[in-house]
Amino acid sequence: MKGRLTPYLLALPSWLWLGIFLVVPLAAMASVSTTTGNNIDGFVQTFAFSNYTDALSRYSTQLARSFAYGAMATVAMLVIGYPVAYFIAFKGGARKSTYLFLLLLPFFVSFVLRTISWGFLLADDGILLGTLKGWGLLPAGFHVLATTFSVVAGLTYNWLPFMILPIYVALERVDPRVIEAAQDLYATRLAAFRRVVLPLSLPGVFAGVLMTFVPATADPVNAQILGGTSNTMIGNVIQTEYLTNLAYPSASALSFTLMAVLLVGIFIYAKALGTENVLEAAANR
Amino acid sequence: MDPVNKIALLRGMTQNRTRREALRLAGLSATGLMLAACGVQGQKQTPAKPDAVQDYWAKQKKTGKVVFANWPEYMPEDKKPLEEFKKATGISYEYKEVIDENASFFGKVDPVLRAGQSLGYDIVVMTNGIQLQHMIELGYVVQLDQAKLPNFNANAGAKYKDRSYDPGNVYTVPYTSGITGIAYNTKYVKDDITSINALFDPKYKGRVGMMRDAQEIGNFGMFALGIDPEKSTQADWEKAGAKLKEQRDAGLVRKYYDQDYIDAVSKGDVWLTMAWSGDVFQRQLAGEPVKFVVPGEGGTIWTDNMLIPKGAANPIDAITLMDWFYKPEIAAELEEFIQFVTPVPAAHDILKEKVATLQGKEKTDLETLVNSPLIFPTEADYAKLRGYTQLTTKTEQVFNRIFQTVTQA
Numbered sequence: 001m002k003g004r005l006t007p008y009l010l011a012l013p014s015w016l017w018l019g020i021f022l023v024v025p026l027a028a029m030a031s032v033s034t035t036t037g038n039n040i041d042g043f044v045q046t047f048a049f050s051n052y053t054d055a056l057s058r059y060s061t062q063l064a065r066s067f068a069y070g071a072m073a074t075v076a077m078l079v080i081g082y083p084v085a086y087f088i089a090f091k092g093g094a095r096k097s098t099y100l101f102l103l104l105l106p107f108f109v110s111f112v113l114r115t116i117s118w119g120f121l122l123a124d125d126g127i128l129l130g131t132l133k134g135w136g137l138l139p140a141g142f143h144v145l146a147t148t149f150s151v152v153a154g155l156t157y158n159w160l161p162f163m164i165l166p167i168y169v170a171l172e173r174v175d176p177r178v179i180e181a182a183q184d185l186y187a188t189r190l191a192a193f194r195r196v197v198l199p200l201s202l203p204g205v206f207a208g209v210l211m212t213f214v215p216a217t218a219d220p221v222n223a224q225i226l227g228g229t230s231n232t233m234i235g236n237v238i239q240t241e242y243l244t245n246l247a248y249p250s251a252s253a254l255s256f257t258l259m260a261v262l263l264v265g266i267f268i269y270a271k272a273l274g275t276e277n278v279l280e281a282a283a284n285r
Numbered sequence: 286m287d288p289v290n291k292i293a294l295l296r297g298m299t300q301n302r303t304r305r306e307a308l309r310l311a312g313l314s315a316t317g318l319m320l321a322a323c324g325v326q327g328q329k330q331t332p333a334k335p336d337a338v339q340d341y342w343a344k345q346k347k348t349g350k351v352v353f354a355n356w357p358e359y360m361p362e363d364k365k366p367l368e369e370f371k372k373a374t375g376i377s378y379e380y381k382e383v384i385d386e387n388a389s390f391f392g393k394v395d396p397v398l399r400a401g402q403s404l405g406y407d408i409v410v411m412t413n414g415i416q417l418q419h420m421i422e423l424g425y426v427v428q429l430d431q432a433k434l435p436n437f438n439a440n441a442g443a444k445y446k447d448r449s450y451d452p453g454n455v456y457t458v459p460y461t462s463g464i465t466g467i468a469y470n471t472k473y474v475k476d477d478i479t480s481i482n483a484l485f486d487p488k489y490k491g492r493v494g495m496m497r498d499a500q501e502i503g504n505f506g507m508f509a510l511g512i513d514p515e516k517s518t519q520a521d522w523e524k525a526g527a528k529l530k531e532q533r534d535a536g537l538v539r540k541y542y543d544q545d546y547i548d549a550v551s552k553g554d555v556w557l558t559m560a561w562s563g564d565v566f567q568r569q570l571a572g573e574p575v576k577f578v579v580p581g582e583g584g585t586i587w588t589d590n591m592l593i594p595k596g597a598a599n600p601i602d603a604i605t606l607m608d609w610f611y612k613p614e615i616a617a618e619l620e621e622f623i624q625f626v627t628p629v630p631a632a633h634d635i636l637k638e639k640v641a642t643l644q645g646k647e648k649t650d651l652e653t654l655v656n657s658p659l660i661f662p663t664e665a666d667y668a669k670l671r672g673y674t675q676l677t678t679k680t681e682q683v684f685n686r687i688f689q690t691v692t693q694a
Contacts, residue, residue, distance in 0.1 A: 040678045123552045146540045228540050232693045244388040
């Protein structure tokens with residue numbers, strides 16, 4: 001009897017943790033999202049579900065933009081991150097841990113500071129663009145900051161390690177003998193990669209995409225620091241609603257909408273591309 | 286569930302809690318459904334009666350200690366004005382640089398004060414914006430005992446007493462002021478800028494910086510239309526919003542900035558921008574090619590104010606320190622470091638005299654400061670300056686929405 005309960009008892013702290021710090025605040029937020037009023041006179045529960053439709057109609061552009069930016073950044077991270085993970089896993093040799101350490105090194109600097117330093121790097125007459133303009137390679141009016149490109153680039157940079165690490169872990173676990181076996185069976189190197197290594201690494205890709213798409217979509221910092229007049233993301237809007245306008249109902253409604261859309265998206269993604277299905281599909285090919 | 290705990294939960298439980306409280310909150314999760322039935326209650330207060338104010342102050346005693354919460358770069362690093370205060374009065378101080386934005390600071394202190402707890406600060410500094418007004422409306426601010434402010438009454442400039450956001454200085458006295466005008470980089474802008482229309486000139490397409498703060502940008506939209514923001518109506522805000530939207534849609538604006546505008550204009554990312562006087566002055570001292578001008582159509586004057594939050598442990602010591610900053614020699618010391626606009630005009634003469642005693646770079650720097658219209662605005666400048674638009678809880682929502690549609694597209 002005692003033995004059967006042990007796992008549950010061991011899990012109790014994390015359940016409590018989740019209960020207190022996730023479920024309760026979420027319930028409170030859900031309740032606030034349907035209230036009306038203001039911070040001075042108080043918010044009264046009126047079950048005003050119109051808060052959701054109002055907030056959505058007002059900020060649908062920013063919401064859609066956030067998903068677009070999140071998706072673009074995730075694809076960019078995948079394209080950049082996969083080869084890096086591959087390199088560390090198969091060609092890293094004795095220096096693997098050094099490479100991994102270098103990968104994590106930027107995390108010793110604050111997220112905001114890293115983003116601000118991109119601002120310096122990409123300044124119109126800064127180190128990079130200033131030099132290129134000096135050589136006459138770029139027109140004088142050319143700029144990168146305050147464009148969609150710089151926001152997406154910032155998002156890509158800031159979450160790249162979260163894409164690389166899970167892919168690396170998946171690749172690291174690939175037994176070199178299966179690759180040898182593929183080659184023994186006359187697979188070219190490309191075919192061995194496509195038919196053996198890539199399918200085996202897909203669980204890592206799956207985890208990497210999840211770990212980067214969600215935070216990249218909700219991030220307010222990159223748009224704030226690197227963006228221009230039409231790069232506002234939903235995270236910025238929520239921040240303004242909460243802190244500046246003290247409009248808790250609409251901020252809560254927006255947060256919930258964002259969460260709901262992300263959850264549904266992830267669910268569909270997991271269903272369509274879930275790790276098991278992926279492996280099955282690969283095996284059946 | 287009582288509103289106090291609920292707000293704390295909303296804010297992610299950022300306050301310290303005892304274990305018992307945590308357990309109590311955990312118990313509340315079981316009654317999660319109850320949440321749906323309650324809202325967040327209001328706290329609106331009527332101002333205390335004069336007797337109550339007298340009673341409050343009569344009960345307080347000097348404790349020999351004061352905790353001062355302020356913004357960064359608002360006190361010389363050697364804390365000389367505070368050290369002298371300690372020497373003169375025997376009151377020791379704790380100085381904390383914990384405020385960097387009015388909205389988020391208000392967001393942090395609101396649940397604590399709402400719960401009737403003390404912030405642990407005896408003086409806090411807030412700009413004359415909507416958050417300060419909320420603090421007063423919610424009864425979070427101790428009414429001052431005017432009899433304990435002799436230096437303020439004797440030395441504060443007429444422009445800094447009895448302002449519309451706090452008539453009679455019932456709750457606050459100014460710490461420092463500043464001007465919002467236009468800064469431009471003379472490397473790229475060859476004309477002398479004098480008019481606000483420069484911000485709307487197609488010549489500078491993509492090179493104009495505007496501020497993101499609704500009150501700041503709102504004022505500039507109104508100046509451009511010849512409207513006095515202090516007397517403006519909702520119709521005026523809508524017109525100003527339309528004007529600013531036009532400016533954005535024409536591609537004139539590079540970005541809506543917070544504090545980062547100053548780097549952008551000195552690096553040349555933008556050529557001209559809305560700017561705060563003290564920032565520009567500091568860049569000028571550093572030798573960067575930036576100029577500041579109060580546009581002919583008008584500029585904004587804002588004031589950071591000291592106040593005593595409700596529940597402060599050492600109010601007598603706090604009000605003594607507040608008054609201390611109004612001694613002209615102390616105001617001069619502060620001004621030399623802060624480089625915004627001091628509310629004590631007599632500090633000007635003290636600094637002028639000090640110039641004669643200095644040598645070399647120190648001398649030229651102080652001379653620049655003493656002669657700068659950014660630090661000691663001329664009468665003509667003062668005549669052009671207006672405060673922020675006066676908002677109420679109701680109109681604030683309308684006002685913010687109008688200008689946020691511009692800045693958060």
